[in-house]
Amino acid sequence: MRIGIVGGALQGMEAVLLSGKAGIETLVIDRKGDAPALSLSDYSVTADAVKDREAVRKALSDCDFVIPACEEIDALSSLEGITRELEIPFLFDMEAYGISCSKERSNEIMASAGVPLPRPWPECGFPAIVKPSSQSGSIGVSAVDDDEEMRSALKEVERLKDVPIVQEFVSGKSVSIEVIGNGETASSYAATEVVLDSNYDCKMVICEPGILNDADGSEFGKIGKDVAERIGLRALMDVEAILTNNGLRVLEIDARIPSQTPAAVEAATGVNILKELVFSAMGKSTGAVSRGGCSAYEHYVIADGAMRACGEKEFGHVRSPRIEERFMGADLAITDHGWEKDEWRVTAINSGRTPAEVLEKRKEFIRRVMDECGAGEYIDRSPRRV
Ligand SMILES: Nc1ncnc2c1ncn2[C@@H]1O[C@H](COP(=O)(O)OP(=O)(O)O)[C@@H](O)[C@H]1O
Ligand SMILES: [Mg+2]
Numbered sequence: 001m002r003i004g005i006v007g008g009a010l011q012g013m014e015a016v017l018l019s020g021k022a023g024i025e026t027l028v029i030d031r032k033g034d035a036p037a038l039s040l041s042d043y044s045v046t047a048d049a050v051k052d053r054e055a056v057r058k059a060l061s062d063c064d065f066v067i068p069a070c071e072e073i074d075a076l077s078s079l080e081g082i083t084r085e086l087e088i089p090f091l092f093d094m095e096a097y098g099i100s101c102s103k104e105r106s107n108e109i110m111a112s113a114g115v116p117l118p119r120p121w122p123e124c125g126f127p128a129i130v131k132p133s134s135q136s137g138s139i140g141v142s143a144v145d146d147d148e149e150m151r152s153a154l155k156e157v158e159r160l161k162d163v164p165i166v167q168e169f170v171s172g173k174s175v176s177i178e179v180i181g182n183g184e185t186a187s188s189y190a191a192t193e194v195v196l197d198s199n200y201d202c203k204m205v206i207c208e209p210g211i212l213n214d215a216d217g218s219e220f221g222k223i224g225k226d227v228a229e230r231i232g233l234r235a236l237m238d239v240e241a242i243l244t245n246n247g248l249r250v251l252e253i254d255a256r257i258p259s260q261t262p263a264a265v266e267a268a269t270g271v272n273i274l275k276e277l278v279f280s281a282m283g284k285s286t287g288a289v290s291r292g293g294c295s296a297y298e299h300y301v302i303a304d305g306a307m308r309a310c311g312e313k314e315f316g317h318v319r320s321p322r323i324e325e326r327f328m329g330a331d332l333a334i335t336d337h338g339w340e341k342d343e344w345r346v347t348a349i350n351s352g353r354t355p356a357e358v359l360e361k362r363k364e365f366i367r368r369v370m371d372e373c374g375a376g377e378y379i380d381r382s383p384r385r386v
Contacts, residue, residue: 002027003278004063004088006049006056006079007070008035010259010316013334015069016040017263017323018274029059037069039320040334049075049082057082065278067091069257071136089281093181093235096255100237103165104133106253113230115223117167118242118249124168130154132162136254137313138200143169172244175211176261178273179224180280181233188224189276190269190290191217192261194240198381201311205260207268208294208355212243220248227253236277259312260297267295267331267351294358295351300369303343306377307369310345318345328372329364337373 001024005015008030016037019026028041031048038044047055049070056078060066066083067090068076076094083090099105110117121128130153132140140160142153150166157164174194179186193211195204212220224239237255241248262273269290279286299315301308318336327333330348337344346369350361369375 001025001065001278002063003274004029004060004066005037005041006030006060006066006068006075008032008037008041008044009069010312011069011257012037013040013321014259014263015067015257015274017334018266018272020323021266022272022275022278024275024278027059027063029056034319036316036318036321040323049078053078053082057086060088061086063088065089065091065281067257067274067277071256091235091257091277091281093233093237093255096231096233096235096237099231100253100255101136102133103131103252104163107165109230110227110250110253113226115227115250116248118170118251119168121166121168127169129165129167129169130157131165132157132160133165134162135160141200168249170242170244170249172242173211174240175220175243175248176205176238176240176258177220177224178236178238178258178262178265179228179233180236180273180276181228182280182283183232183234184229186225186228186233188221189271189273190265191220192264194261196383197309197311198383199311199313200383201313202260203309203311203380204296204298205264206294206296207261207264208358209292210355216243216248223248223250231255235281236273263349264295264297267297267349268293293351293353294355295349296358296362297347297349298362299345299347301343301345302337302369302373302375305375306379307366307373307375308379309381315345315347321345327365328368329361331361 003019003024004027006029008028016026026041027043028037029045033046045059049056127145130142144150144153177191178189193206194202197203238258239253241250266272271288299310301310321334321336324333332349335346350358352358
């Protein structure tokens with residue numbers, strides 16, 4: 001079986017890693033010849049899904065499935081057309097994606113489905129969050145404490161030519177869950193905790209049974225299933241929420257393959273979300289059952305004599321990475337490490353039966369990187385306001 005993955009950045013690396021674990025051959029296509037997933041895949045092609053449509057069509061013609069790992073609407077529609085012509089299953093739901101691209105629309109749908117959301121402005125008062133409806137990756141998101149900050153946050157959204165969503169600033173653990181739907185019914189997978197760096201970028205994902213208690217865990221799973229079924233999801237989406245003292249509050253849904261969280265879920269539970277998606281598109285079930293284990297997935301940059309935890313955006317600057325098992329004590333790594341290099345990056349994934357077992361592996365990995373690579377300092381920063 002071969003899968004065509006279009007987009008070779010963070011989502012592309014995720015899709016390659018999961019496909020490899022599922023025993024599926026990978027072809028990555030990206031218009032940039034230095035996209036990091038190109039060096040991880042079995043085959044690679046440098047081409048633009050819109051400008052080089054014929055070349056992309058030809059490259060995809062001997063794939064059994066195609067999954068986009070990019071979020072540009074022109075590229076997505078071009079791929080939808082190509083896969084329709086070639087009669088290859090497209091592991092993507094354009095309609096659900098359209099809904100999830102608008103926080104205004106998806107919040108409306110979630111509110112009508114009874115999903116707990118942060119309270120809207122003005123009812124919520126300060127502190128509040130101002131965010132553009134249609135951006136992603138925290139672009140234009142501001143926390144505001146007074147009218148003046150609110151005005152400048154709204155100006156920022158206006159500058160992005162977008163509609164503002166103003167809502168309660170909620171705090172607590174950031175959690176995420178994946179959901180796969182077949183157009184009628186949907187299933188939720190394991191919840192993960194997303195840990196942010198000082199720039200609010202995700203530096204670590206933790207998957208373990210204790211992330212949510214039983215009640216919150218089953219509520220989160222039900223939220224995912226309900227929303228997916230309400231929008232008739234025919235592929236994969238994730239739901240992001242914050243666990244507050246008053247329970248879960250959902251921030252957003254995104255109907256596309258996420259980066260990081262599925263790999264953490266696979267490492268902890270043995271359930272491979274990409275394989276689930278492929279099987280769901282074939283109308284089959286994998287029969288996979290979670291083994292209920294634990295994992296941690298984290299990014300580091302090693303430079304200037306220091307080992308620094310970094311967000312995935314910074315990890316994305318990795319050059320021609322490779323996937324390596326048992327890398328400096330870590331179970332699995334994606335890295336461009338080289339003994340002669342004075343700057344390199346690594347994503348380390350560790351699994352265990354208990355959180356303590358995972359912690360031991362993480363400590364051993366950090367110790368070995370620092371010792372063997374001469375990094376005298378360990379830096380791990382958190383956001384100013386959580
Ligand atoms: N209501 C909120 N309260 C607190 N933090 C929020 C809230 N909404 C968003 N955030 C923060 O901003 C980040 C980006 O917001 P999100 O709704 O996920 O949009 P996107 O990821 O599409 O930019 C979240 O991961 C979270 O850290
Ligand atoms: Mg988000």
